[in-house]
Amino acid sequence: MSLAPGAGLADSGAMPIPIIIDGHAIEAPPGASLIQAWISAGLPLTENVGCMGQGVCGACRVLVRREGERIATAALACETRAEAGMQVAFIDHFPARRPHAYDLAAMGDSWTALGQVDAVFPEAKHCRHCGGCDAACPKGIEVQKAVTLAVEGRALAAGALFDHCVMCNLCVAACPEHIAPAHLGQFLRRMANSLTLRPGDLIERIRQIEDGSQAIDLDSPGAAP
Amino acid sequence: MIAWDQALAAPRDPAPPLPSDRDALLRGFHPDHAPGAMERLRVGVSAGQPCPAALADLLQSNALVEDVDIAGRAMREAEVLVLGGGGAGCIAALTAARDGARVLLVTKLRMGDGNTVMAEGGIQAAVGAEDSLQRHYEDTLRAGHFRADKALVAAMVRDGPASIRWLIQQGMGFDLEEGEDRIGGHLLRKKPGGATAARLLSFRDYTGLELMRVIREAVLLTPGITVLERHPVVELLTDPHGRCAGAVLLELGRREIVLARAGAVVLATGGAGRLHLNGFPTSNHYGATADGLVLAYRLGAGLREVESFQYHPTGIAWPPHLAGTLISEAARAAGGLLFNGLGQRFVDELAPRDVVAAAILREIAEGRAAAREGCEGVLLDTPGLEAANPGILAKRLVTLSHLAHRAGFDPAREPFLIRPTLHYQNGGIAIDAEGRTAVPGLFCAGEASGGLHGLNRLMGNALLELVAFGRRAGAAAVEAARGDRPRGVGLTHLAAWERGLVAAGLPLDRRAPMVFPPYGNVDLAAMLRQRVAA
Structure with missing residues (x-):
């Protein structure tokens, strides 16, 4: 067989x-x-x-x-x-290289975050609305709409449109303005999560681990057959 | 077996299944226990251990290269060399680079083309108020039939909540409970099969994709990491004292051998699904060919529980062009039921994966399976799930709905025909809590490593393991790399290995690692010979 x-x-x-x-x-x-x-x-x-x-x-x-x-x-x-x-x-892939450099850890002040979109992806505001990215996307993502929303400062709404993006980079190859939409999407999503996602139950459990109240007994009765 | 039309027409009885003796079920029907499936390793530090025959052939094979092949080749230098570009490798590389090391990450496909990106269900971390690290620890040990290493499991479990925080800091999203706030709200938690608490955190039903695209972006943007794609590792390098000091790579583009020298090596080469053990289809990516296991073992790293593989219960049985493709456990975690061709439930759907898989194979073996165009399996009742939770298929099981669409049917009206698919290597290279192997300078993380899962892995512990141990191995490798640059680097370990093969009566002309599955139509040994001759 x-x-x-x-x-x-x-x-x-x-x-x-x-x-x-x-x-x-x-x-x-x-x-x-x-x-x-x-x-x-x-x-x-x-x-x-x-x-x-x-x-x-x-x-x-x-x-x-x-x-x-x-x-x-x-x-x-x-x-x-x-x-x-x-x-x-x-369509072959070329070695990955990222011209749009940023450091999430350095973005301490969330008031400046939206300004970073233009600082890191200045090409986005030059979108010609040619629709090439939308035609290229094998996942049916509204790429061009997301770029427009990002330029308007609607970071969460724009990032959400890239929810099921697989980073095939076909939109990157298609864009005549070198906007790199998929990476713009990743930037918006990563920024949103790293700056605004703070689950209460997670934070409480980490506090308990740090104060010693979640110790593990390696030889508890439940750790043997 | 029961014809598909008849199976569809049979009224599905939601009554709970009769309890069955789990040990007898596993012994009778789990592929790990099939007669002739295992043999004993005859050479190497784990000689005597049971191992699937197809994997033993690779482990007990000769190297693809010898001294003459590496003479005069270009040498790349790094402090930490990471082999493998999936989740564990990328996280180890990130960690090492942020700790100040110069990192070289090499991978045979592209960065991210591994099993991590395919993970659907989620990642475990004990964050629920009713849950605890202790319960996560005990659940993991119990599901693995108490064969996992307690210290490793405790380390992973303890790292759980901090790993989620770290992932969010890298920019990964997690689903919150309906209506909860992004600050202070509670994470959406599901109960993995075999666990005692709702502990599975997720992003839709493509958690691995969300993780991998965030981590890959972080690697690309982190100074200090050089990435070499399409560079499979074909052998490890050692110094005269047996310390691992780099690797021999094959640059596929130019078909040229390239050497990489490093103070420490992190092996994160993943699993072995493409060996198709016992003739099973697999849910794994194209490159899952056990390369790292073969290379580390040849160098003297011990193995553990390599006789144990996970067959995921719900692989696609029909249509044939999607055979083996995974349907996430999320479908069962959300309440999806399994029925045989007679409309009967036959197993607790949320029992550990080995039990559910064995029960499905029992239904097939005993003639109660449904058959569609010659493909046998059991029914995953997605119409029943949708009826009980209207909208769930479209909103929460996006990947599953997409898969049904590609198979050409509506999952709200028609069930999936499923059967087990080879999914995960439960054992692997023995490590300690810092990811060290028995070979100095060689570290290991992710699916290639062993000891975290015993004889059966819980859903969601694979992603947790690769985050926790990717970080641990990356940090430990930086420490180990601080010191003199390795000298006298070469293939000195191969002479003793060949002597061992001869002494055990094993052939010298069987060569590994496999790198690509046989149906990939690539003869790597010939490619290397041709190169050397040229």
Whole structure:
């Protein structure tokens, strides 16, 4: 038995699906994701792969053009199933480098926090409203709206729009103004949590641990069968 | 087995399941106990320990490189070298860099492409007024069948609340109870299977994603950390006294060997799901191939409980293109019930994971499973959960709803067909409370390490472990790295290892680490040979 993900698909008896990935004309097992189609064709997989199906790591970015369509759209290869006539190109990742530097620990004064948005991400106010980021996002996030809200100072509302962002950085690649929307989103979310999330039960328990009233008895009766 | 249409039509009886003898259930149906699943290690410091055969083959294999391969190669220098770019590795790197060390973090995929980002359920910390560190400690030991190391468990549990505070300081969010304030409000707490209190803290049902994206951003913005992606480690380096002093890396882009020398090494290479033990599908990421275990063991680090793996009860059984993909325990923690093909409950859904998984495998083995297009499993009753808690699927189980959508059905109307999936390596490299292994200069954190979970891990203790021990190992590595720069660095440990293999009658031509699963169509040994020949 083959242990390859999606290996069972080939046994269904249905016709294989012809697609082209990165110039390789291959036959995908019916139902296979694009990543599964790639490995089932015997092609080597060493990069642009991570969680391999959960759609949560953002590694397997592809451009996909379906038969009869003019425009290619961005997608995640692990979440997209092969369709006859698809043309697919993996979008490689370049080494991570962050030009938008900030230090959360140095943001002691929350009155200055909103001003930091413009200081760290000055490009955001130059948004051309071209919609490229929205078109690029494989998760359907309203990226451009979030950038607009951030510029208006609505930090929490803007950050909330990035709630399920997987940091695939497709919006970063798409933005002609180098706004780096996904990282702007992370900045807003991290700032909000580090400055305003103070759970009372957590704080009380930490106080108890520090004053010694939560000692652990390593050899209590409950620590043995 | 029962056909899918019949299983759907069978009235589901919510009556509690009959109690069953847990020990007999585990012995009879848990994959760790399958006949022939284990063999005894024959070479190395843990010789005699039971180990799954597929893992033993890797542990008892020869190195991919020898002296001639590393001669004259470029050498990178760091004070602390971190192997692995998942949660544990990134947190160790952050901690070490903030303590003033020059850090090199290397990873074979990209930073963040690991199991951490895939964690859905949450992270345990005993913050409830009715809860205590003592209860968390005892719950963890009991769920692990009392095989975990007490001092390690106590250290992890004690670090729990402070770890949550640390994560919030890095910018991570946590769900609060409905209507609670951001300042002074109470955290939303769920009860993990096998625990005695509601102790699971979460962010939606993608806690690991929230954690990983925050930590990755912090690493990228912290001066003093150099990140090398697509650089798998293929061997560790030692000094003439046997101290770990760096690693041999393969730069995949140029297919070139690169060396990294460091005063201390933190191994955070994660688990082994892609070994597909006993033929099971896995919920793990593509790179979970036990590389760190193989390398540390070859250097003399002891292993513990490597015979114990967690099969998560609720992996996707149908459709086949998603087989093995995880459905979070959050669905059961929120009240989701399991039914066999006859519409009967057959296990307490919130029993420890090993018990629930074994019970599902029993239903399959004894013909009470449901079958859909040839895929066998049991029903996770999401329609019943939605009926009892209207709106829960859309609001709190976002990932689950998304998964159902990708599978092509509406979870509010149709149940999932599920069966256990290989999920977590319960044991691993033996460490102390500072993350030290038996090898000087070599530290370990996260899923690669052993001793925290005994023979079965509680939901939410994996994320807690990687935060608590990522920080501990990172700090301890900085201390160990203060001292002379390592000299005479090389592969001196391999001669004794090869002698050991020969003495045990084991082949010398079986090579590891695996780095990529066989279906990745990569012959790493050939790639290395080709490089050396060129």
